[in-house]
Amino acid sequence: MTTPSLSNLLMAPVNAVMRVIDAPLRRLQKATGIGGMAAFFLAPNMLIFGIFVLLPLVINFVYSMTGGTAFFLSERDFIGGAQYSRLFECQNYLDPMSCQEDAFWTAVGNTFWFVVLQVSLMILTALITALILNRELAARSFWRAVFFFPVLLSPVVVGLIWKWILQRQGLLNFGLYQFGMDPYTWLTDRNWTFAATIGVSLWAHMGFYALIILAGLQAIPKDLYEAAEMDGTKPARVFWRITLPLLAPNLLVVVVLALIKSVQVFDEIYVLTGGGPGTSTLFLTQYIYETGFASALRNPGLAAAASILMGTVLVVLTLIQLGIGKRGENKGKR
Amino acid sequence: MKTRSLLTGLALAFLTSTAAHAGDVRIMWYSDGVEGEVMKDLVGRFMKENPGINVILDNVAYSVIKEQLPVQLEAGNGPDIARVTAIKDLSRHWLDLRPLVKDAKYWDDNFGLQADWMRPDGSNQISGFMTQITLTGGFANKTLFDQAGVPIPGPKATWEDWAAASKKVQESQQVPFAMAIDRSGHRITAPLLSYGANYIGSDGKPAPLDQGAKDYLTKFVDWADDGTVSKDVWVSAAGNTYRAAADDFINGQLAFYYSGSWQVANLATKIGNNFDWVAVGSPCGPAACTGMPGGAALVAVKYTKNPKDVATVMDWFAQEKIVKEFSERTLFLPGNKAVVDKGGLDFKSDNEQAKAALNVFVESTKTTSEAALKLPGWRWSDTVYAAIVTRIGQTLAGELKIDDAFTRIDSDIAQKVKDAGK
Numbered sequence: 001m002t003t004p005s006l007s008n009l010l011m012a013p014v015n016a017v018m019r020v021i022d023a024p025l026r027r028l029q030k031a032t033g034i035g036g037m038a039a040f041f042l043a044p045n046m047l048i049f050g051i052f053v054l055l056p057l058v059i060n061f062v063y064s065m066t067g068g069t070a071f072f073l074s075e076r077d078f079i080g081g082a083q084y085s086r087l088f089e090c091q092n093y094l095d096p097m098s099c100q101e102d103a104f105w106t107a108v109g110n111t112f113w114f115v116v117l118q119v120s121l122m123i124l125t126a127l128i129t130a131l132i133l134n135r136e137l138a139a140r141s142f143w144r145a146v147f148f149f150p151v152l153l154s155p156v157v158v159g160l161i162w163k164w165i166l167q168r169q170g171l172l173n174f175g176l177y178q179f180g181m182d183p184y185t186w187l188t189d190r191n192w193t194f195a196a197t198i199g200v201s202l203w204a205h206m207g208f209y210a211l212i213i214l215a216g217l218q219a220i221p222k223d224l225y226e227a228a229e230m231d232g233t234k235p236a237r238v239f240w241r242i243t244l245p246l247l248a249p250n251l252l253v254v255v256v257l258a259l260i261k262s263v264q265v266f267d268e269i270y271v272l273t274g275g276g277p278g279t280s281t282l283f284l285t286q287y288i289y290e291t292g293f294a295s296a297l298r299n300p301g302l303a304a305a306a307s308i309l310m311g312t313v314l315v316v317l318t319l320i321q322l323g324i325g326k327r328g329e330n331k332g333k334r
Numbered sequence: 335m336k337t338r339s340l341l342t343g344l345a346l347a348f349l350t351s352t353a354a355h356a357g358d359v360r361i362m363w364y365s366d367g368v369e370g371e372v373m374k375d376l377v378g379r380f381m382k383e384n385p386g387i388n389v390i391l392d393n394v395a396y397s398v399i400k401e402q403l404p405v406q407l408e409a410g411n412g413p414d415i416a417r418v419t420a421i422k423d424l425s426r427h428w429l430d431l432r433p434l435v436k437d438a439k440y441w442d443d444n445f446g447l448q449a450d451w452m453r454p455d456g457s458n459q460i461s462g463f464m465t466q467i468t469l470t471g472g473f474a475n476k477t478l479f480d481q482a483g484v485p486i487p488g489p490k491a492t493w494e495d496w497a498a499a500s501k502k503v504q505e506s507q508q509v510p511f512a513m514a515i516d517r518s519g520h521r522i523t524a525p526l527l528s529y530g531a532n533y534i535g536s537d538g539k540p541a542p543l544d545q546g547a548k549d550y551l552t553k554f555v556d557w558a559d560d561g562t563v564s565k566d567v568w569v570s571a572a573g574n575t576y577r578a579a580a581d582d583f584i585n586g587q588l589a590f591y592y593s594g595s596w597q598v599a600n601l602a603t604k605i606g607n608n609f610d611w612v613a614v615g616s617p618c619g620p621a622a623c624t625g626m627p628g629g630a631a632l633v634a635v636k637y638t639k640n641p642k643d644v645a646t647v648m649d650w651f652a653q654e655k656i657v658k659e660f661s662e663r664t665l666f667l668p669g670n671k672a673v674v675d676k677g678g679l680d681f682k683s684d685n686e687q688a689k690a691a692l693n694v695f696v697e698s699t700k701t702t703s704e705a706a707l708k709l710p711g712w713r714w715s716d717t718v719y720a721a722i723v724t725r726i727g728q729t730l731a732g733e734l735k736i737d738d739a740f741t742r743i744d745s746d747i748a749q750k751v752k753d754a755g756k
Contacts, residue, residue: 067753068753068754069753069754071405071409072408072409097734168510168566185566187570188566188569190732273571274572274575274577275571275572275573275575276571276572276731277569277570277731278569278728278730278733279572279728281572282572282573290572290573293401293405294401294575295573296574296716296717296719297716297717297750297754299753
């Protein structure tokens with residue numbers, strides 16, 4: 001008599017279940033075909049997706065068509081597109097103060113510049129970091145951990161750490177003072193504060209994107225570099241002709257993720273600056289949060305309309321990027 | 335902090351939805367100082383005396399009370415009792431305890447002065463009672479004044495007197511700022527009222543900013559521009575986010591700090607023997623020398639499954655002896671008339687400065703103006719406060735001119751009133 005192995009023992013209940021469901025599934029396949037089976041297996045996921053993503057999206061859209069301060073939909077009046085009209089009521093979109101919802105347009109402008117600057121700098125720094133970490137360095141694993149460490153921190157912790165560093169009596173000013181320099185108001189000067197939000201965001205998230213690019217770099221076949229070396233190709237040409245084109249899929253992922261993340265920026269900046277000084281670091285997500293939940297007399301309808309607009313912009317941007325990515329792939333195939 | 339608050343809120347939402355067992359009374363409580371510990375002790379005593387009622391005390395962050403409790407209440411959920419500051423704004427959610435308490439007359443006699451602050455307009459509902467009455471007022475760093483050889487302005491000193499004296503201290507002692515006021519509409523309303531401002535229009539709705547309000551706000555912005563008033567605290571956030579300047583005072587960076595009575599325990603604990611400080615009441619303006627009253631209330635929530643038990647709990651905590659003990663141990667000004675009238679409060683503190691400061695605040699209640707007393711019970715107070723803080727914050731950050739800020743404050747308030755009417 002043979003003793004059953006551990007894996008057989010562990011698989012026994014699974015096999016039992018499989019035997020029970022085998023017959024009905026075969027009948028189902030016969031009735032619906034292969035395509036029907038795919039739908040059957042996808043159904044649980046689609047149900048969860050529907051309940052937790054699509055349904056809230058629809059409810060959010062309905063909210064954006066209602067007015068008042070009540071939370072229950074049943075207690076809210078249908079006002080059509082009035083919330084959208086209110087958001088778009090503006091004499092000059094480049095001058096937020098000429099708009100009825102000036103805070104919204106200020107937040108749009110701030111978010112736009114934040115996205116442009118932060119995403120560009122993020123890709124550049126993540127790429128440089130990944131290229132350096134991909135080289136034969138002493139204690140390479142240690143350095144990789146160092147750059148990845150901030151990603152593990154909670155955004156609130158990131159905000160607080162940098163607040164302690166940058167505030168009037170913070171670590172940075174203490175350092176400047178020790179060197180005989182005057183302290184500076186990093187978090188209350190409009191220009192410095194905006195730069196600080198970009199810097200903090202880079203510090204907090206760069207490691208994640210560097211890791212994606214690093215994975216791409218390590219997937220590039222070594223023999224391509226060896227062939228280039230044998231041909232005497234200059235390093236810059238190797239980078240532009242081999243590294244960058246082969247990294248393109250990873251870079252596209254990084255651009256899409258960094259873009260979505262930067263449009264949604266909220267927590268660490270909210271803790272760091274609270275949107276100030278004035279409204280110079282007020283971003284869209286904070287505007288939506290404050291309008292819907294934190295202001296005196298909350299306006300969930302206006303917040304919902306702003307979030308629908310933000311979501312629409314994100315979808316369009318993602319589609320454009322995916323289109324560009326696909327065109328690049330097709331070009332490569334030809 | 336925010337993530338933790340959200341998780342706490344979710345946990346509370348789950349817990350409160352299951353708090354329907356007979357005899358269970360759930361209290362949502364936040365603390366500024368030591369009152370959470372005092373409350374825990376009192377709850378223990380209550381349960382010993384009333385073994386049939388199980389009181390569950392949920393200590394939460396203030397942000398949960400401010401941002402998540404209103405959402406729970408709108409959904410018809412929430413705790414059985416809550417300690418809140420937005421007492422008028424949420425008054426439609428409070429339970430009428432009048433038919434449930436043992437002696438409604440006791441409640442009317444002792445808590446009647448603030449009853450309107452926490453009930454829907456036009457009703458005689460008993461919703462709860464104030465766990466503490468607060469009053470805004472100033473604190474001076476006596477050590478800095480003494481070192482600078484500048485006498486501390488007297489009880490009738492104006493805002494200008496305080497600005498001039500504090501400026502002298504700042505220049506002499508090389509501190510970053512002479513004065514600071516918390517970034518709060520409630521706080522800045524006190525000097526506005528002293529300058530003759532009136533927020534309430536003849537129809538009971540918000541009136542446009544008047545000359546009194548404009549005069550003080552103009553002066554405030556000028557003082558911020560010349561470095562007399564700390565800009566930092568006012569530009570450190572967008573919107574109507576609250577920011578206190580207490581840390582600057584505690585760190586000896588300010589000659590004069592305008593906040594309120596609730597800071598006494600905080601200052602006493604954190605300043606210790608580092609320097610001498612005194613409470614000085616509210617400086618005067620052309621119209622008054624008023625502070626702004628306010629406070630936190632313990633209110634019963636109408637969605638409770640155990641209204642009788644809730645009333646028993648509220649009756650016990652509203653007793654004169656319990657209110658007195660709570661005030662003495664927490665260093666809060668009591669909201670019970672009998673306790674105030676009888677006097678003899680023995681605040682439990684070794685800190686003589688704290689005791690003296692509390693007496694100054696008790697004394698300052700006598701100069702509180704009629705207009706100031708009306709505002710805590712006025713539905714639109716928070717709306718006006720929010721508009722002022724938002725737009726003056728932008729002005730100090732250089733985004734708006736003061737006249738544009740006035741126009742925006744009026745239009746913001748008008749829009750909110752319109753939104754609420756939809």
